[in-house]
Amino acid sequence: MMGARNQSGQGVQQSGKTAGNRSRPELLNSLMDIVTRHVNEHMMATTTGIVGALLDATGPAIGTRTMFQRVKSGNLLKENSYAFLHLACTEVCDAVKRELDALAPAPVKRVAAPVALSLVPMEEMDHRLAFDSISRPFDVAHADALATLNVRVGYMLGRDVLRMSQNPFRPQVILLALQKAWVEFEPDEAGHQLIQPLLKPGLLFDFAPMYEALSLALMRKGVLPGSVDALKIQKTDNAAAARAARASGKAALSRQLQAFFGGGDAAPAIDADIPMIPLIPDLLSLPSTQQGSGWRPSAAAGFDPAQAVAARPAGGFAAGGTAAAAGAAPLPPGVQQLSSAGLNNLLGELQKRMPQPTAGGTSTAAGAGAVPHNVFYLPRLKQSLPQGSLSRGDEGTIDLLSRIFETVFLDDSIPGEIRELIQFLQIPVLRAALNDKNFFFEDAHPARRMIDLLSRMGWEQRKGADDPVFQAMQRGVDRIGRDAGSGERAFADAVADLEASIAADETAAESVIAEPIARALKQEKTATAARSAKNAVSMRIGAGEVVAVVEAFLENKWTSVLTVAYTVEDDKPGAVANATRTMDDLLWSVKPKVTHEQRKALIGKLPGLLATLNKWLDVIKWQDADRLQFFAELAECHASIVRAPLDLSPERQLEIAVEVAQADAIRRIEKEDAAAAQEEQADEAVITVDGLERGMWLEFVQPDAGVRKVKLAWVSPLRTLFIFSAGARQEAFSLSAESLAQSCRDGKARVIEDSGVVARALAQAMEGGAANDAPPGALRA
Structure with missing residues (x-):
């Protein structure tokens, strides 16, 4: 497993170098902001809990001296809670920043002389071992989230997958910072050790929301493939490429025209094969008379x-x-x-x-x-x-x-x-x-x-x-x-005058395509929801590490649940978060639980998890016997997890939990990278379609009707659907982006240059005739 993990980690490292370097300082600042915000929001409640624990005299029997010190320190904290809050927040943020700085690549410096090695004092080693034990319950409770952060932070920094001891957001960093803040806050040295026994999951704030926010921020930096944001960015990039291509063509034509007009007395002739119909005398053969230094036509005299x-x-x-x-x-x-x-x-x-x-x-x-x-x-x-x-x-x-x-x-x-x-x-x-x-x-x-x-x-x-x-x-x-x-x-x-008339007519014509637009918006919303749902499920399964019954359930049923959630998210904010969290809780529930704390957490979560699952399944109206069979198999899976023997040391339990979670995180990020690489392979047809703008014209080749010119009347917000009209207030039809791109590949659709008939004719003239017998100073086409 270790070899596979290192190999996967190396792949993550290589793929992440470019993405991680794009705006690393901004991303690091955003991560620090998340930690700062979370500590600021929850530290006051933690401080109140610490005050209550210090002043509580109903616990296990302790000495009079110790009780006196606890009451003294508790009252000090109660009266100066805001001062401790400030110290705690500052220390946590500084500690995390130091950890991040230690991971950042630093230039190699020459050392003039050998550096003497020094031993770590025994007191500091004892202190670290003590906090290893204090942080272990936090490490086990958040093993999945920490493993995911190990991978994502390594990805951001262009490094291999981080070890737990390298994770800048690991619980030990936060716990040590709180201890340091307490030592600075409590002037009496006798009270410095009072807070260590209180640094436990039941009293401190929950780290899970902070870890979830950190992971989400890192994921969004890479933009999750298949997401709406990824789709918008991809199409925006393609549209920019299309505009750049048009601008390049326009610049090339401008250079050719400059050479054409700057060719002096040897400017090339344009071979314009224009039919002369009818071949009769034109206005130039109308009668005229000479008047002064000029001439004026007249109906009486001939003019040549x-x-x-x-x-x-x-x-x-x-x-x-x-x-x-x-x-x-x-x-x-x-x-x-x-x-x-x-x-x-x-x-x-x-x-x-x-x-x-x-x-x-x-x-x-x-x-x-x-x-x-x-x-x-x-x-x-x-x-x-x-x-x-x-x-x-x-x-x-x-x-x-x-x-x-x-x-x-x-x-x-x-x-x-x-x-x-x-x-x-x-x-x-x-x-x-x-x-x-x-x-x-x-x-x-x-x-x-x-x-x-x-x-x-x-x-x-x-x-x-x-x-x-x-x-x-x-x-x-x-x-x-x-x-x-x-x-x-x-x-x-x-x-x-003409543009004003056109604008007024287009405003009046919008009502004609109002109904097709409404249908297209609904269609795009459904398709986008299905896309996002399928992506969310696929990123969590597929490597054989998920229990088979749960994997089949997520693919066949929960994809429909997520599709509904994405569809109603605008009207019911939080639906997507609820459905996604339920899916993640279900996946967590069927993973091995190697500690008593994990099994206790599973038993506590099961009633709420099952209730939420049933509510969502009612929404998609899954009511047949397969639903009962699924829950029966799920119950047996949970029972086997709880009954499994516990014969591992706490250290080995944590190691196994982290390895499993980290392998899952690596697999998920690799799938994200693979999906992103596939989406980036946009051919010329896709770039052309993504560059279309409302009002542009296209030619469609129809087997029976020949070539048909149509106007792009509307583009959906996510640019997945296009509505065309054959003319002013005539029938409209819609095409998906995929169908339109395929028509462009097959030569059945072609964009008419939006620069206009003049630019098109000039380009044809430069390509066809301007190069013939061009002067030395003229640019050949």
Whole structure:
């Protein structure tokens, strides 16, 4: 047994080094606080009991001198009880702290000269032997709790399992501290030995609650696997990992865009395979006239962008009026490069001629020569201008925006009405991007935000004249199109109006999923209760050290009891503690009892234990003959324990009790570590699911219906259930975290990048075309 225990202890040591070092000072302080609080709360009652024992003259006959001293010391303690209370609490806490400090790893120091060894005085040895005998009843009574602390404190400190003599919370430490406090309190040396006979379990406070609190604090530091706290921490860590992955992707895209725009005159071209439908003249072929240093469209004269660029005055072009000044390739004869300001002015005039959406979803033009609104303006713009007349930066901006609008146009999940609305924004968005390159880097840029909102609302199948959100979309697009001179302000106002409309609609839509949410909350609560109950039982059985009848009972019946207790804990606080304590008492009752005190304690506890067991079993309605059979076998087990012969010395009895309890504690902690290691093995699908946030969109591949986009409408508090909706106020369905993760593994579910359609299109553009013929200074995808 010793070899197995050392091997297990070593495993505990290795697994505990990392956990124990995370915040050891804080944990040690919390343990000291537990001891301090317990002594402060119970020492006054102990002091009162000591006073009564000292003044009691009805006990065994004692000498007159001794009786006089007891009365004298008793009255002193009675009149100065608070002073002794302060001394006792201070001494106990200081003693425990010294023990903890002695266990903490200390740096090895060189010794200049050999240290002389000295013998321990005989008086001190006698004193220690006396307190060994005084503390033995406490050691036996709390053998299980002390053994568990031996393992857990060793785990915390990164050491092997502690011996009983190393446990900083062992009864002897507390008893010696009380004796030291009494010696300091009692000035008369003749009264120093009066308190030793009174340091016994019947008079001192109960150590069990303190040991239970210490063990619980150590257990919570490691977070018991399977507990609600462990589940929350695990999912929080996974969500952080998912957010970090998204942030990393966003940072990588930002670096690629910076390289793209910083590539100088050799910026790579984006191969945007955009269908040109219908291939008819677009707004650029509308009539125009030259006016002063600029130009303005008109319905009377013809207009060719190439001619407008060639005839543009020098002030409207790039510095110097030549391509060489911009570092670009030589321009064709007679063609000058169009500056960003000149291009912006040209686009402003085109925007004034753009058709606008109407309430019925069709477009109108501001005059004759209007063209259909489903024409892609941006590629036509680039093709209509002489080659080389645009700077590399402006040309790249047009290419990237062409890819963005292509992504929207090809998304069949967005209704045609909304795709048409988005197409109206091509010229205004291009102007915004030319004026402020932050459009490509900032998700919150008003123009970019507008496109993302329209696309996402499109996935919700927003259309129809009666839909308030669709009406807000139309108002926003109309405001942006008509207010050609306000630029970013028009986008900001439109976004604010649309977001307000969306928020109001989401508030109204919450009632639609109220019933599914209520069902999901109930389901999660039941599942969590069952999980916690199963874990609590499994941590106590399974190593063959529990009586078979009790092990089967706990697995088959008490798991149900604990599930009920966890379920009603919010309404009836203390239910879980009661059911767990009853389970632990039952396990204790069937362990060997090697002392008269242990057997006496068993006989005293049995009536209350059996009554509590029966009450809980009534709750789960276990009323068949198997229940009677269980209690009959349990009674026989208890009888055999009480009848077993006592032929061991007190020292050997204590040793056996500690060994059994310590082996049980090691086994339990090893199971906790194994469960924790299993839970930590979260694959990419689990991390993805734990990182989902309300409002995100996913694609589900359905055998018969193809790809279906759904919105995450609600996430349960413990993130074990997810409710999705197909769109605005449409039917909702729920999935468990396990089912959703499996769908992600199987490729049946995919998270649509929550950064928006703009970021997705930009990433695709950088990956697909930005690396082709990239300049030396550009970052290849």
